[in-house]
Each structure stands twice: as C-alpha cells, then as structure tokens.
Amino acid sequence: xxxxxxxxxxxxxxxxxxxxxxxxxxxxxxxxxxxxxxxxxxxxxxxxxxxxxxxxxxxxxxxxxxxxxxxxxxxxxxxxxxxxxxxxxxxxxxxxxxxxxxxxxxxxxxxxxxxxxxxxxxxxxxxxxxxxxxxxxxxxxxxxxxxxxxxxxxxxxxxxxxxxxxxxxxxxxxxxxxxxxxxxxxxxxxxxxxxxxxxxxxxxxxxxxxxxxxxxxxxxxxxxxxxxxxxxxxxxxxxxxxxxxxxxxxxxxxxxxxxxxxxxxxxxxxxxxxxxxxxxxxxxxxxxxxxxxxxxxxxxxxxxxxxxxxxxxxxxxxxxxxxxxxxxxxxxxxxxxxxxxxxxxxxxxxxxxxxxxxxxxxxxxxxxxxxxxx
Numbered sequence: 001x002x003x004x005x006x007x008x009x010x011x012x013x014x015x016x017x018x019x020x021x022x023x024x025x026x027x028x029x030x031x032x033x034x035x036x037x038x039x040x041x042x043x044x045x046x047x048x049x050x051x052x053x054x055x056x057x058x059x060x061x062x063x064x065x066x067x068x069x070x071x072x073x074x075x076x077x078x079x080x081x082x083x084x085x086x087x088x089x090x091x092x093x094x095x096x097x098x099x100x101x102x103x104x105x106x107x108x109x110x111x112x113x114x115x116x117x118x119x120x121x122x123x124x125x126x127x128x129x130x131x132x133x134x135x136x137x138x139x140x141x142x143x144x145x146x147x148x149x150x151x152x153x154x155x156x157x158x159x160x161x162x163x164x165x166x167x168x169x170x171x172x173x174x175x176x177x178x179x180x181x182x183x184x185x186x187x188x189x190x191x192x193x194x195x196x197x198x199x200x201x202x203x204x205x206x207x208x209x210x211x212x213x214x215x216x217x218x219x220x221x222x223x224x225x226x227x228x229x230x231x232x233x234x235x236x237x238x239x240x241x242x243x244x245x246x247x248x249x250x251x252x253x254x255x256x257x258x259x260x261x262x263x264x265x266x267x268x269x270x271x272x273x274x275x276x277x278x279x280x281x282x283x284x285x286x287x288x289x290x291x292x293x294x295x296x297x298x299x300x301x302x303x304x305x306x307x308x309x310x311x312x313x314x315x316x317x318x319x320x321x322x323x324x325x326x327x328x329x330x331x332x333x334x335x336x337x338x339x340x341x342x343x344x345x346x347x348x349x350x351x352x353x354x355x356x357x358x359x360x361x362x363x364x365x366x367x368x369x370x371x372x373x374x
Contacts, residue, residue: 001025001373004088004115006079006104008032008066009096010122012184013290015054020366022056028086029055030079033063034071053187076103080111090373092118095145102141108148116150116373123287124154124162146170151372155179155288156309177368179288179313181360183297188266189274197258197275202233202339205276205300207264208291210241215282215305220250220257221328222282222335227256229336235280238264238272273298277345278320278338282331283307296356301348303334318351 003025007014011031018027031051051061062082064075080103083091091112093104108117146152146167152174154160160174197203204226206219216237223235237244237251238260244251251259264272273279279295279302286308293313295302302320304310316322321334338344 001090001370002028002086002088003090003092003373004028004030004083004086006030006091006093006107008035008094008101010094010120011035011054012182013180014094016180016182016184016362017366017369018059019056020362021369022059027059028088029059029061030082031061031063032066034066054184072101072103076101076107079103080107083107083115084111088112088115090118091115092120094120094122096122102144105141105144105148117148118151118153118372119145119149120153121159121163122155124159124166125287143167146173149173151175153177153369153372156312158309158312159287175372177365177372178359179290179293180362180365181297181356182290182294185266185270185273185294185297187270189270192267192271194268194271196271197234197236200232202230203276204233204235204335204339205272205279206235206237206239206282207269207272207279207294208239210237210239210244212243213283213285214241214243215284215326216243216247216251218305218326218328218331219280219282220247220254222331223254223256225328225332226335227254229332230339233339234258236260236272236276238268240264269294273300276300278303278335280331280335281305281310281314283310284325286310288313293360296352296360299349299352301338301345301352303331303338315351315355319348319355 003021005014005018005027007029021027055061064079065071066075091107108115152170154163154174154176155178157176160176163174164171210216226233233256235256236258240262244259244261248259248261251257273294279291279300281289281291281302281304283305288309292302292304292310296319302314304314304320304322305325306322307325311322314320314322323330323334
C-alpha cells in the first residue's frame with residue numbers, strides 16, 4: 001500500500017508507527033523543516049542527520065517550510081502536486097488543535113480525491129492558554145477538515161465522546177487507538193555523561209511542555225510535604241513554557257527541587273527517564289499524555305491527576321496511581337508510597353511491561369492502523 005504522511009508535529013510518535021508500517025508498505029514523508037521540536041538548527045545536513053535517526057531508511061522524505069503563511073501556502077501547493085503524481089492510497093495527518101490547517105481539506109478535495117484521508121487528532125479541545133487567536137476561522141477549518149476525512153483516530157474513549165459532543169455527525173468516522181509507548185528516546189540513551197543527580201537520590205520527574213494546564217502549584221505543595229517526610233530525594237521539573245518561567249523562583253528556593261528550564265535535548269531526555277524512579281503528571285486538564293507513554297517506555301510508574309483520558313492510560317494501583325485534581329496531600333502520599341513501599345515499584349514495572357505488550361506495542365498499533373486504512 002502507498003501511504004503518505006504529512007507531519008508538522010508529533011515526529012517521535014509518528015516515527016515508531018512509520019517504522020512498523022514501512023516493513024510492508026511504500027511510505028512517503030512530508031516533513032516541516034521549521035519544526036523546532038526536532039530541528040534545532042537551520043542546517044540541512046543536520047536536519048537530514050536528525051531524520052536518519054528517527055525514520056527508517058526505506059522511506060521517501062520531502063521537506064517543506066512553514067515559517068510564515070506565505071511559505072506554507074506555496075509549500076502545500078507543492079505537496080498537493082507531488083501527491084497527485086505519487087497517487088498514494090492513504091494520506092495520514094497528525095493534527096495539533098492549536099492550528100488545524102485548511103490546506104488538508106484542499107489536498108483531499110482538489111489534489112487527491114481518490115485517496116483516503118486519515119486524521120489522528122491528539123487534542124480534541126484546546127488546552128488552557130493554547131486556544132487559536134482566530135477562533136471562528138479555526139472552528140471552520142476543523143469542521144471542513146474533519147468532514148473531509150475518511151477516518152479519525154483519537155487516543156481515548158473519553159476523547160471520542162468529547163469529539164462526538166461537538167460533531168455528532170462524525171459518529172461512523174471516529175476510532176480509538178492507544179497512544180503507543182515512546183521507546184524511540186532510548187536511541188539516545190548512552191550519549192549523556194553527567195553527575196547532575198547524585199546516585200543515592202531517589203528521583204521524581206515532571207517533564208514536558210510547561211503550559212497553563214500543567215498544575216505545578218499542586219506539585220510544589222506536594223514537594224513541600226515530601227520534604228518534611230523524607231530524605232535523599234529530588235523532584236526534577238524539566239521543560240519549557242510559561243508555567244516554569246512563572247514558578248521558577250518558587251521552585252528553586254526549595255532544596256528538594258531541580259529546575260531544568262528550556263529545551264531538553266534527546267540525550268538528556270533519555271538520561272532523565274532512565275534515572276527517574278517515578279514520573280509525575282500534574283495536570284489541571286488533559287487529553288492523553290505522551291509523557292505517560294514515554295515513562296512506560298522506560299518502565300517507570302506514574303502518578304497522574306485523574307483528568308481527561310489519563311484514567312484510560314494509567315491503571316490505578318498497577319502502572320501507577322491516579323490522584324484527585326488539585327490535592328497535594330494525595331499526590332505526596334502516592335509518591336511516598338512508590339518511593340518507600342518495598343517491592344511496589346518492581347511489581348508496577350512488571351504490570352507496565354505487560355500493559356505495553358498487550359496494548360501499547362507499535363506492532364499491535366500498526367496492525368490496528370492498517371485495518372483502518374483498509
């Protein structure tokens with residue numbers, strides 16, 4: 001089968017799916033060269049080197065530019081004409097809700113009418129602080145692109161329900177597939193030599209985009225409770241965003257916290273997750289969580305707020321603990337239990353391994369995706 005992926009976001013997620021699909025299918029990739037999540041330099045040789053570590057060598061790769069609306073307009077015209085020549089059976093797009101691009105509708109309706117358009121919608125609703133500045137146009141774009149799609153994939157039953165609440169006419173298009181584990185970061189696992197954390201310290205990791213839906217206030221208060229109850233532990237808060245900038249002074253004045261503010265290179269991501277004892281997901285609101293998928297790849301138990309589709313990703317008492325929204329005492333209790341109860345982390349790691357094998361493996365998800373394509 002000939003499959004084309006158009007990727008502006010979600011490269012690490014997509015790479016593991018594409019690796020499995022490329023075994024028996026002809027894959028073409030259209031990649032945004034201005035994606036700063038992956039490409040930290042404008043040098044094309046460096047970009048190609050980054051891509052060679054992410055995607056299998058038997059896929060065709062084409063870069064496009066999206067640094068401005070003018071660049072993006074001409075880029076998508078070129079993509080449309082190239083897709084018309086390629087004539088793929090499937091066009092698969094991973095969508096960020098911040099800006100759903102109307103060009104996908106144009107590609108389906110003008111350039112590739114006979115192709116199936118598959119959308120993976122990672123966020124059904126905008127997170128706090130991430131709403132589009134062009135609300136009316138954004139709603140229109142979503143409606144047109146969703147209507148043009150042949151199938152829509154979401155990562156949780158609750159997300160399917162939320163999407164149907166907004167667009168009930170999409171009932172027969174929406175399908176639920178799990179968010180696979182993100183073991184791809186293990187490829188950078190031996191590239192960091194650092195004494196950032198003492199070998200004797202137990203490590204609680206909070207990682208990711210520090211945007212307004214991350215509940216750092218509750219985590220900070222939970223850390224203060226831990227500090228009164230335990231010795232030799234460190235809470236590492238790593239990532240970039242307005243929340244960490246806003247709370248940095250409060251975080252750094254407590255000795256139990258380590259603040260890593262800014263872009264975290266892949267080799268440091270691998271180090272932090274390898275070094276962590278547990279991973280904490282303090283959310284005010286959430287859809288699903290790539291951080292949970294990353295924690296599971298390193299077989300780390302998680303403590304997560306009971307919001308969004310997280311209860312579908314975290315098996316309470318088996319792969320981690322779910323705690324109520326905005327409750328630092330319950331969060332601290334869950335962390336203390338994981339760090340101190342003999343044998344608990346080891347038992348949870350076995351449950352995580354079984355959960356990954358049974359539900360989150362990319363072999364399984366690729367098979368489910370192929371069934372949707374057909």
